[in-house]
Amino acid sequence: MKYDTGSCRILEKQQLTVDIYDVTVDAGKLALLAKPGQFVHVLVPGHTLRRPISICGIDRAANTLRLVFQVRGEGTAQLAALNCGDSIDLLAPLGRGFSLGNTGRKVLFVGGGIGVPPLLEAAKPFGENAAVVLGFRSREAVILKEDFEQNGNRVQIATDDGSLGHHGLVTDCMEALEAEHFAFEEVFACGPAPMLKAVIRAAERLGVPCQVSMEQRMACGVGACLGCAVKLRREDGGEYYGHVCKDGPVFRARDIVWED
């Protein structure tokens, strides 16, 4: 079995910011299958389409999954209204997560806003070998900083308004790390498209590979409907549409063809 559906009880719920929630669910056997960077597809009662949410934490001993999500529309608002003891139906775990490789290597994680959660579990095994740069709008929007610190990662924050950490972009921090001779061998990134593109350019300049987690509107979540297309480049240079839910959500940066 690769994935399945299951009714999962909410064990913990916390509000992290004005619109971001943090829930831990009892996912039974689904938790055992989960890998960092994969996602769950959440049924919102009354809605036709499920909502994809990245797996932020996996506790195989407790059979739990942690999900951190932002209220963006009706579906996420409905999820945010649930409480401990309520159950949600998950289709999980879905997609291909990060290929972590040798966790003894020095690596860099770069997250922006609600793109931060999928990186947490991936950064864990790297401990202090991972530098983590997290970008937010402002101090009020910062999430999961302590969680990365608990991973033992070297955490830096950048905010657009300078209210916490570096006043500026995550890519400024990347350059600073470079200047400090923190020679990371790979970059793992998730966040808004403009940030991802900048991170990918920076990684290219440094000559290190980069894995990024992508988003796209989804229906099935398993690769059957071909809904969640993302343009990819084949080895031979040809282009084709792959699918975020099955071929991703994590892709090698060099395979992605950015449209628009």
Added chain:
Amino acid sequence: MKYDTGSCRILEKQQLTVDIYDVTVDAGKLALLAKPGQFVHVLVPGHTLRRPISICGIDRAANTLRLVFQVRGEGTAQLAALNCGDSIDLLAPLGRGFSLGNTGRKVLFVGGGIGVPPLLEAAKPFGENAAVVLGFRSREAVILKEDFEQNGNRVQIATDDGSLGHHGLVTDCMEALEAEHFAFEEVFACGPAPMLKAVIRAAERLGVPCQVSMEQRMACGVGACLGCAVKLRREDGGEYYGHVCKDGPVFRARDIVWED
């Protein structure tokens, strides 16, 4: 103001039979406007159309309304899943209730199954002047017997299978009352169509007027959409479609033209 919408908190909830629920809600000012035989139109979140439910009890001192309903489909199932503390949105009070007239008269109330609840509040002011005949499938389906007894009404039960009270039809009981010289001056009835028709025939035979509460599928509940048609007879003998939500749900039996 004749009617309005309001969010009403459920104060009490009880399960009366395998599929019938009894809830009391804090209806605020809406309770003050309510009269016996009127109904409320309940919003079921996620559904386009509200569900009409008769007012079973009115407590003007406590501002509460009592609703007794049976699970028949999705909407009522969703309502049955609510608990004390939850709120429901009511559009109320709607329609024309019973014209009780002089409550010193001897009258008869006849209810069948889920048609029983709308009679309870109407029978209250009549006390022992009211004979109440309630028909059910079986002993397990009996509801509100004690409530009518608390009204001081003379209550008789008929069941289809004889498991409680008279083994047979409510109209048998009507005949028995007649034989006992309980000379009722008016009949108030609510229940399935075949029962209503039989009760109306019996009342006609006895030469007493009869008011019946009718059901029809509804949309607006206030008389605007013309959805809930019921064929009525004009004084001049002509026929036309009146509307259950505005002209009823209580009609004089002699005005109703039974279709099918």
Added chain:
Amino acid sequence: MADLKVTIAGVPFQNPLIAASGTFGFGREYAEFYPLSTLGGISCKGITLAERPGNPPPRVTETPGGMLNAVGLQNPGVDHFIKEDLPWLQKQGTVVIANIAGNTPEDYCRMAEKLSYTAVDMVELNISCPNVKQGGVQFGTSCAGVEDITAQVRRFCKKPLMVKLSPNVSDIGEIAAAAESAGADAISMINTLTGMRIDIRTRRPVLRNNTGGLSGPALLPIAVRMVWQAAQRVKIPIVGMGGISKWEDAVELLLAGASALQIGTVFFTDPYAPVKILDGLNQYLDRSGFSSVSDLTGRVCPW
């Protein structure tokens, strides 16, 4: 506060929200909730030349995300409307639109003529009612039919004339163009799509009319698409409707090309819907820096 006023076919509306025909009666029942001047206008229950009893019940039922109706144009007839309902309506401080339906072109013409000399602000030609045997939708599903009836009524109608289109067609753009070319001053769209439900217990159609018209949220994406397609074909204003239940839906239909909107089924879910929709619309306009609601019309930027 942005400017919510719109003008359709020369008729000024204080805001773009109009009650859709058949869902609001002649306004009296909803006047319990708020003054009718809350609305930009009211499209009255469809009227016919003579009184009509309407269809036998059941006439309405729910569907996933919507409802079906087969009221069958129950109404007291045009003369009764003019004498009994219009005098009250015209005092409510809102635009009054008469929605007319007929069995024959002559019926439509006679009604348009009668209404021309009344206080009615606008006539809405209902050639899209799916719930009556004769008249209505058969005029509305071909270009020739739409053109013919519109042109005939145009000659008798001294009031601004709005033609209400049926969605039960393959190419709504050509239907809209036909109405425009025949002299319509505005288009309203969409009426209901024909649907059916069956009671699996009795194995009979739920509606006594067998089929009925689908309205409510389920219809929204169809309405958005059709308004967008029609807006590319005509210059006359479009009054958009079909499944609006939130202010966001209203914005979508405006962006798609509507100059004003009608709301119908949402009254049944929430009688206060227009108040909430207008409030949301106002805030959206302010937040997005639009000074007038009409700036939204047709502002969608297709790919």
Added chain:
Amino acid sequence: MADLKVTIAGVPFQNPLIAASGTFGFGREYAEFYPLSTLGGISCKGITLAERPGNPPPRVTETPGGMLNAVGLQNPGVDHFIKEDLPWLQKQGTVVIANIAGNTPEDYCRMAEKLSYTAVDMVELNISCPNVKQGGVQFGTSCAGVEDITAQVRRFCKKPLMVKLSPNVSDIGEIAAAAESAGADAISMINTLTGMRIDIRTRRPVLRNNTGGLSGPALLPIAVRMVWQAAQRVKIPIVGMGGISKWEDAVELLLAGASALQIGTVFFTDPYAPVKILDGLNQYLDRSGFSSVSDLTGRVCPW
């Protein structure tokens, strides 16, 4: 336990539930949940003569009670299907239906010919795809178009031929009759209704294709009505679909006139839907005293 077996155009299905084209890929992803023999059949993702990349994203979005898709027939082409997907599919113990779409009648004919000499059990002619510029729906919205393409393909198709109808028409009955008269062995209906959503923040259509096809529960009453109307016009079996999400919906479509059913969008909500629908159907048949599911077909008793 009632008999769930049905036969459509000579092809025996172990039960009447078929996965709808485009919602189930070539079956591999859902084989994770249950053996594909749980289903009566699978209508494969629409295939074309040559490989197609499909439309740029976004390709899907939600609507009230449903969804829109504009996948644009992304597929590896008929030869790849025959070589890579069919061998696996034919071993799954379920009926395999090839859904074909083309730009020209010749495309359709060549595909039908190629598939005639394969293990495919049935060919479904998709002349109703609204999401591609050329081909697809333009054949499906006129009687002449349907008749012409059906007749041409019929000559090349040695397999049972099912024609899939578009709901974007005024009179579905005459379209169904056209397919029958041109030699279709069965009809499947309905495909999606064309719809649109607009992102009110960006003021762009949500779908990169601007419009997309509406599917899901919202469609159910339209499907019931159309199947009922078509069933009155044709003798060939109808495979009904559109918005089935519960066993009750399945019963409605059977009563309306369907001999078998397809389910699509419901897989996205609940991958286990077919198991639950079959279970409910079975219990309904037992409770209602029907010994075979085919006894339900067309059993609605109209008023």
